[in-house]
Amino acid sequence: MTATTKDLQNIDNAHHLHPFTVHHELRETGPRVITRGEGVYLWDSEGNRIIDGMAGLWCVQLGYGEQELVDAAADALKTLSYYNTFFQTTTPHAARLAQLIAEKTPDGLDQIMFGSSGSESNDTAIKLIWYYWNLKGKPEKKTIISRERAYHGSTVAGASLSGLPFMQGIFDLPLPRFHHVGPTPHYYEYGNPGETEKEFALRCAKAVEDKILELGPENVAAFVGEPVMGAGGLMLPPEGYWQEIEKICKKYDVLLWSDEVICGFGRTGEWFGCQAYGYTPDIMTMAKGISSGYQPLSAVAINREMADAIVNADSEMAHGYTYSGHPVVCAVALRNIEMIEELGLVGARGEEISAYFQKKLAALDDHPLVGQTRGIGLLGGIELVKDKSTKERYQPEGEAGLICRRHCFENGVIMRAVGDTMFLCPPLVISKDEIDELFDLVRKSLDLSHKELSA
Numbered sequence: 001m002t003a004t005t006k007d008l009q010n011i012d013n014a015h016h017l018h019p020f021t022v023h024h025e026l027r028e029t030g031p032r033v034i035t036r037g038e039g040v041y042l043w044d045s046e047g048n049r050i051i052d053g054m055a056g057l058w059c060v061q062l063g064y065g066e067q068e069l070v071d072a073a074a075d076a077l078k079t080l081s082y083y084n085t086f087f088q089t090t091t092p093h094a095a096r097l098a099q100l101i102a103e104k105t106p107d108g109l110d111q112i113m114f115g116s117s118g119s120e121s122n123d124t125a126i127k128l129i130w131y132y133w134n135l136k137g138k139p140e141k142k143t144i145i146s147r148e149r150a151y152h153g154s155t156v157a158g159a160s161l162s163g164l165p166f167m168q169g170i171f172d173l174p175l176p177r178f179h180h181v182g183p184t185p186h187y188y189e190y191g192n193p194g195e196t197e198k199e200f201a202l203r204c205a206k207a208v209e210d211k212i213l214e215l216g217p218e219n220v221a222a223f224v225g226e227p228v229m230g231a232g233g234l235m236l237p238p239e240g241y242w243q244e245i246e247k248i249c250k251k252y253d254v255l256l257w258s259d260e261v262i263c264g265f266g267r268t269g270e271w272f273g274c275q276a277y278g279y280t281p282d283i284m285t286m287a288k289g290i291s292s293g294y295q296p297l298s299a300v301a302i303n304r305e306m307a308d309a310i311v312n313a314d315s316e317m318a319h320g321y322t323y324s325g326h327p328v329v330c331a332v333a334l335r336n337i338e339m340i341e342e343l344g345l346v347g348a349r350g351e352e353i354s355a356y357f358q359k360k361l362a363a364l365d366d367h368p369l370v371g372q373t374r375g376i377g378l379l380g381g382i383e384l385v386k387d388k389s390t391k392e393r394y395q396p397e398g399e400a401g402l403i404c405r406r407h408c409f410e411n412g413v414i415m416r417a418v419g420d421t422m423f424l425c426p427p428l429v430i431s432k433d434e435i436d437e438l439f440d441l442v443r444k445s446l447d448l449s450h451k452e453l454s455a
């Protein structure tokens with residue numbers, strides 16, 4: 001006998017703690033049960049078909065149920081279900097994947113270390129940065145500067161790195177050595193009246209420089225940023241921002257770290273977000289799209305200078321995980337990256353689909369509930385407002401986002417809400433017809449939300 005939705009909700013409620021959840025609320029309603037996925041669609045346990053406008057959690061580049069990835073996993077499982085990369089050992093898939101990633105990263109970032117999640121890769125990056133400065137004889141260079149509203153994961157270090165107080169206070173975080181700088185580089189919200197986008201970019205970058213000077217450049221190890229800020233509100237960098245940041249990091253000998261966990265592997269149209277915005281980091285972290293979420297995988301890439309210091313060190317780099325370079329996970333990621341390339345998802349097809357998606361997104365600007373749309377590649381943000389000209393929001397803030405999210409679910413489309421910003425991040429394999437369907441449902445959900453909010 002197959003379990004009913006209610007059965008599954010009951011056992012889930014009895015035993016399962018969920019990420020980022022108010023549990024007593026969830027236990028009143030019970031979770032939705034997702035049972036199947038194919039292409040850009042999901043099905044729930046009641047048989048409803050849902051178009052996934054969020055690629056899972058920003059990760060399913062190739063969509064659900066791609067047979068080639070299933071085969072890659074099955075073949076690898078049959079051949080070598082597990083082995084580690086400790087003790088002077090490698091596996092064919094881990095070695096080849098490191099090589100393939102090194103080909104895609106900007107020139108010079110060609111040394112790769114594997115982990116299983118974005119948070120884990122960020123922890124690794126922090127340790128490699130601290131280790132590097134120790135090896136360089138600058139052990140005081142340990143402070144890491146991040147940005148207000150950044151999201152860098154939820155391990156102890158990831159949450160410390162993030163600039164979201166609601167993730168920190170309840171756990172007595174952030175740890176020392178982690179500093180956050182504002183304004184968040186998001187012109188729509190933080191630009192001053194009369195200030196151009198360029199001027200705003202310079203002001204944001206100047207705030208980073210001021211923070212470095214306040215902390216003392218001799219103490220600052222790295223500056224970290226997402227090319228496009230994701231979970232904190234889908235915020236695109238103002239024009240010229242990254243070029244200015246790159247200059248400042250060079251000037252003060254601060255490592256520039258690009259957190260590519262969302263932006264990597266074609267999301268912005270290039271292999272990595274730093275390439276889309278024209279800057280070259282010293283260190284990159286990546287996850288999600290690296291394996292289209294079919295297997296848990298993350299990686300860190302470091303540049304030659306960091307690699308030289310680490311490779312030539314006499315001390316053991318005493319860091320790594322049981323699943324660093326897991327052969328099955330690496331086999332799936334290899335095929336995934338090859339397919340992103342073969343399908344032209346970074347390339348002609350990607351460009352065409354992104355342009356179509358961005359055109360449909362921009363067409364929502366005329367909607368009475370929409371204050372702004374913004375996006376790059378297959379990323380889109382929609383700002384919900386009460387008054388388009390003054391940008392005034394509905395009160396309490398965040399309510400409009402939740403109402404819209406509910407209408408989306410009820411109408412068979414997944415958009416995520418953070419505050420009153422709605423996010424879109426569909427699988428890269430989405431077709432034009434599916435984009436039409438997606439935006440028809442998004443518009444319908446906006447109409448219903450507007451009606452409810454105006455009542």
Ligand code: PMP
Binds near residue numbers: 288
């Ligand atoms: N960095 C960024 C930019 C992210 O968006 C995320 C997850 N959304 C992470 C790190 C953490 O990744 P994970 O959830 O796999 O630990």
